[in-house]
Structure formats: structure tokens, C-alpha cells
Amino acid sequence: MDKAERRLELLRAARDVFATKGYHAAKVDDIVARASVAKGTFYLYFPDKRSVFVELVDGLFSRLGGAILTVDTQGDIEAQIKHNIRGIVAVLLDDPALTQLLLSFAPGLDPAFAAKIRSFYDGVKTLLRVSLDEGQRLGIVAEGDTSMYATFTVGALKEIFAESTDRGQAWPREQLVEQLFRLLQRGYLRIDRAPEAPVSVPPKPRKTRKKTA
Amino acid sequence: MDKAERRLELLRAARDVFATKGYHAAKVDDIVARASVAKGTFYLYFPDKRSVFVELVDGLFSRLGGAILTVDTQGDIEAQIKHNIRGIVAVLLDDPALTQLLLSFAPGLDPAFAAKIRSFYDGVKTLLRVSLDEGQRLGIVAEGDTSMYATFTVGALKEIFAESTDRGQAWPREQLVEQLFRLLQRGYLRIDRAPEAPVSVPPKPRKTRKKTA
């Protein structure tokens, strides 16, 4: 077997075991058993148990980072946001075990991991907040504390993905994208305003924007 | 020292240690050291390490559960929702260590705990969803998948509290309540914004608010 392939096999095995049992309950023995190799083999490919974990999380992080593009306010904002959402959905739902792993990881577990994961989310939130600030200037984001909006959004996304992953993808992918977008839109996005009008926001006719909300 | 008091002391010690180091890194030695008792004493009050943890989480859960009242649609809905939020905020921010513990605990970490925690959140979501369903009938909640609204809300709350706890309570309590409410309100609530008007959202007369909801 090819060296790179065995490495991947071990990563996959580790991912599955971590996702199933959690980091601490996952023993190296479990991982190698799942990969059908001897214990020592594990250490040919990774310096220690922790580093596989870190590599898995890092991989997901970077794929997520790659999926999120900064919104260009000159272009079609709705399309870009949906594209970002779609990207995130794709990355996360393509590897539910890994998503489980990421979402199930929490501060307090291990200071070293916590810092790494927190900094990732902080990065996402900052990205988001900056976009929201810009949006406020353009009048397409409601007034208010944008950093709280960002926190709110990230939390909502995390929970929805956690649930999706948990339940083995109850919601079809594109529907998830649509619903997520509408949540954001009805929440604080003001691409189409008339936000306080009870219902039926006509999506397209954007020219009539009012301040009042 | 009184038996009940010693028990409490141990619980507090455990809570602090768990919150600081996480469940696995917290050693029984750390807990008893913090409580200034001998190691054996710990086992006079608790059958094992895990059960202290469970008891702590359970306690927080039940206090949270107690703080959330089913919204009586005959009464002042906004006030009741704010009261609920205020209750949750109070419970969580009154014991940041425990909140940290709860939020830092996640599925995947340990299957047994995960089930317990998930069932709590499921309970909260169900409570919420039922209220939202009712709200939809009353026309004060936007159309859409209420279970997703519930998930969304819980996720947002978790993230905001996590951040609040993390940062040593950056936001003043009442402001947090207000902002959370406004997020919900602007999000999918369709209560009329007659600002500061005490109460009485006329439940039935839905025709005036037309088109949807």
C-alpha cells in the first residue's frame, strides 16, 4: 500500500473513532484496529495521538476558510452570501464525522486545543463583523452591535450543523442553504427591507428601500 | 462541618476545577485539594468522579428549566419572552463557572454525557418550537420551519453566553436581555413594535396583518 494512502487511511480511521467516542475515549488501539494496522504503524505516520487530531481539525478549518469568500459589495450580494453558505454547507456535510468532531470540540477540554479552535471561530466572527460593518454603511444591515450579530450568526450555524450532522442530514442541502439565507435575511440583512411588514418580502424589487424598517 | 455543607463545598470545588481544566484534565486530587479534604472523603459523598459532573450539569439544567416559562399567549407576550430571557441570563451569568462547564461540554466528547446534554437541549428546543408553532397560529411568528427556528435560537443563545462567559461578562446583563430580545424580534418574531407599550398583543385579529404569517 502506498504511503500516502496509508496515511489517509489512518486519518480516516482516527476521524471516525474520534467522532464516535470523542478524543479522550478514543484510544490509539481503536484507531489502529479500525485501520487494520499494528500500533507501531500509527507512530510512523504521526508523532502522537494529539497531532492526528490537530491535523484533522486543521484540515476542516482550512477547507472552511477556503469556502468563505469576502463579499464584494459591488456585486450581487445575495448570490455571494448564498455561495458562501453553500460552500460551508458542502464542506461540513461532506464529512459529517469531521464536522461532528469540530462541533463537539469545546473550550475547557484542553487549553491547547481550545485556543486553536477559539481562534478559528474568532477569525470567522471577525470576517463576518467586518462584512456587517460594511453592510451597515451601505444600509443593507440593520443597526446594532455587529459583533453580537456575528456571534449570533456563528452560534446559529454551529447549532444547525450540529443538528444536521447528528441526525444524519435530515434536511436536503439546497433547502438548508435557502433557509439559512432567509434566516439571515429576515434577521438583520436589509437587502430587501420592509422588514417590519408582517410578511411576504418581495425579493427582487429592491429600489424602494426605506429607512424606517 | 455539616454533611450537606461539605457536599456543597465539594460540588463547588469540582465545578471550579472542571470549568478551569475541563472534565478530563480535572483530577480528583485537584478537586479534593480545592475543597481541602482528603481524597477518600470525596468518595463518601459521591460514588465517582463522573457523578459529580452529572450532578452539576443536572443542577444547571433544572435551574434553566425552571427559569423558562411557557408563554401564555393571553398575556403580554413580549414581557413573558423577556422574562424568560432574563431568567436564562440570570441563571447562566450567576454561575459562570458552571455555564462554562455546560457550554464547553459537547457531544462526541463522551457518548454518555452527550446523550444527557442533547436531551436537555432537545427539551428546550421542543418547548421553544411548541411556542413558535402557537405563535405562528397567532400570526406573531413568521412562517417557516419552527424547529429550525428553535435550533437557530438555541445556537445563538449558546454562542452568546459562551462568549459572555469567556470574556468575563463583557455585556451588562439587562443590555444582554434587550439585545437578545431584539434579535429574536427582528428575526422571526412579528410582534408589533409599538415601542415600550406595555403589553397586550391582540391575539386573534390576524386579518389586519395580512399577506402571510
Next chain:
Amino acid sequence: MDKAERRLELLRAARDVFATKGYHAAKVDDIVARASVAKGTFYLYFPDKRSVFVELVDGLFSRLGGAILTVDTQGDIEAQIKHNIRGIVAVLLDDPALTQLLLSFAPGLDPAFAAKIRSFYDGVKTLLRVSLDEGQRLGIVAEGDTSMYATFTVGALKEIFAESTDRGQAWPREQLVEQLFRLLQRGYLRIDRAPEAPVSVPPKPRKTRKKTA
């Protein structure tokens, strides 16, 4: 059993196992088996395997250091030197297992240990060299490189003790003292000169000391 006593028991067990099998071949399992305790107990008394070893060697070092007194050139030199030799002999032969351990320890085995042990011997040699320098000024030590004399002496002592320990103390203690002294005396000491006279150096008549040697 008393805590201090158990500690001693473990030290003794470790000493015996180390002396018999050497540091690397000595397993913690061997030590605890010999001390008739569980493996975990070992770690209640010592942080790790290495530290027991270090403690053993340190103990012997300090006892040796305590046995060696700086020679006061105003007093009876021969008596003082013999006293030193007697002290060293006593320390080393009283605990053959530990002596075995010390002598069987060598540079290259482990950089950390090597430094520790080398520095001890360096200390001894320096002590000796200083005495010899003083002796040369007084005309009771032959001319020549005193640092080489010191090295020579230490090597000879080490070998003789190694052999004594090996063979289960072939030579009676006081005879060893006498013979060691005579080796030194005939070697480079000039307390009683007439050094070239083939045999039978009359030990006492010291008053006639001559420079010439």
C-alpha cells in the same frame, strides 16, 4: 508501615535491582516486586525511575564527601590521610550494592548522569590536587603533575573498590586501608622518604624528614 520506611524500602529495592541488572535492565516492575508493593506505590514516593537512581547516587556522593576531610598540614598528616582512606573504605564497603552502582556508572550512558558523576569525580580530584600542591610546597609530595597524580589515585581507588565489591570483600577492611596508604606513600607521598629503599619503610620515625627524597 511508616511512610519514611516505605520510602527507604523502595530505595533499597531499587539499589539492589540497579546493582544487579544495571539501570536500563532494571524495570520498575522489578523494583516494586522486590519491595513487595504495587507499581503505583513507587510513584507515590518518586516522580520517576530516574530520580530514584539519582537519589541513590547522590546519597553515596554526599556520604563520600562527608568522609573526606581536608588535610591539615599542621597536624599528623599520615593519620589524617589514613582517616580519610578509612572513611572512604567504610562508606563504600558498607553498601556494596550502592558502590557497585556508583562504580558501574559511566559517562556515555546518559548525558545527564554522566555530567553528575563526572562532576563528583572532578571535585574529588580537585580536592586531592590542591592537597598535593600543598604537599609539594611542604616537600612531602614528589614533584610532577599533581593533576595526573590525582587522576592516578582516583583511578586506582575506583578499581580497587570495584574489585573488592565484585568479589564480596576479599580484603579485610583495615588491611585495605593500610595497603592503600602504603601505595600512596610509596608512590608519590614523601612523608617518610627513603623512598627508594627496597622494602620495609619504618613507619614512625618521622622527625628526620629531608627535602631530597
Next chain:
Amino acid sequence: MDKAERRLELLRAARDVFATKGYHAAKVDDIVARASVAKGTFYLYFPDKRSVFVELVDGLFSRLGGAILTVDTQGDIEAQIKHNIRGIVAVLLDDPALTQLLLSFAPGLDPAFAAKIRSFYDGVKTLLRVSLDEGQRLGIVAEGDTSMYATFTVGALKEIFAESTDRGQAWPREQLVEQLFRLLQRGYLRIDRAPEAPVSVPPKPRKTRKKTA
């Protein structure tokens, strides 16, 4: 590459690694890395790690053994002794890494090795003792326990070489030979010091050398 040469290369590599890190800390990986061959290759030339070590030590032993000639009491004793010393010095200082290895190896470290090494030194001591016994009969060795003289001598030599090797050969070779000889001479040898006179120590007529020697 020629088979014998590769074998030598591995031996050299092993010698260097052993000398630097000691036997236990030296990994087969280190050795093959230094020899720039694959790990499996090592086992084509040697059955196991230990056997390389043994072969290295054996080689040094036999070279040492070859350098030591039995002293012919009919010939020039001083010259022969110096020749022996010079031979030992040459063997040891020509390969400091190996010397380091030999001297840093000690009983207790590993029973199997210990026996081998002890038997070598025992051989040397016996050789020496026999010569000294003969010397006593000839009146050129002081009275006393010759086996102790032998032990003494070997120990002194070991220590001096250990120090020389340690310090990267502080003393020039011929000076070392001279000084070693003088130590022996002033110690228990009773050869007349007629300095530089080529040879022929008349064995018997001892009375003429008086006082000074």
C-alpha cells in the same frame, strides 16, 4: 560497495554513535543513518544490535592484548615496559571513540557485557601480576600484594585514559608514556633510574643502588 567495506562502515558508524550516546541511547536508526544505509541492511551484516557492540569491544580488546608483551626479564626491562605502555597508549588514543566506549562501559550496566569486560581486565591483571611476581623475585618490584598492585595499575591506567579521551587528548602521547612509566617506577618498580641508559638492567646486584635510586 564491497561487502567488507560496508561492514566496516557500519562498524565505524556504530562505534561513533555508541561513543557519543552510549549503548542504550544509540538507536539502530542512528547507526544506519550515519552509515547512510537502510535499516534492513544493518541486519544483513549483524544479527543484532548487541553483536556490533560486542564486536567493537572485542576488537579493541584484542588490539590491546596484542600490544602487551610479556616482559622478558633477560632483556631491557624498562624499554619493554615502556614499549608496552606505548603500545597501549597507541591503541587507545588512536581510536578515542572506541576507547570512550570501552571505558564508559562498566559492570552492572548489563550482566552479559560485564562478564566479557571483566574477563578482559582480569586477563590483563593476571598478566601484570605474573610479571610483578617475577619482578619481586628479581628484586625490582617492591614487596607487597602483587594482585593489588596489578589492580592499582589497571585502575590508574583506565582513569588516565578516560580523562585523556574525555578532554580530547590534553597530554601529548610520548609525555603520557613517560609519565605513566615514572608513576609506575616511583610507585613499586625498583629499577635503577640511570636516565636514558639504553638497556640491560643487571637483575641481581641490588646493593649498589642505594638511597636514592
Next chain:
DNA sequence: AATGAATGAGAGTTCATTCAT
């Protein structure tokens, strides 16, 4: 002959739990 990936027995260490005092 040479390679180097794979092996797996075994080591040191940890720590929740027990129990004699």
C-alpha cells in the same frame, strides 16, 4: 543485496477508586 514499511512486545507513567486505620 538492499530497502524501509510494518510489526508488536514491552516500558514508564497516570489516576480513579478502595480500604485499613
Next chain:
DNA sequence: AATGAATGAACTCTCATTCAT
């Protein structure tokens, strides 16, 4: 009730050795 010394199962990681290529 309280103590804290003792326990030992379990874990991660090491590395000499093997063997298919």
C-alpha cells in the same frame, strides 16, 4: 466520618527486528 497510602488496570509511546518487494 475522615483520612491518605495503596492499588493495578489501562494508556501512550518506543524501537529492535522482520520480510515482502
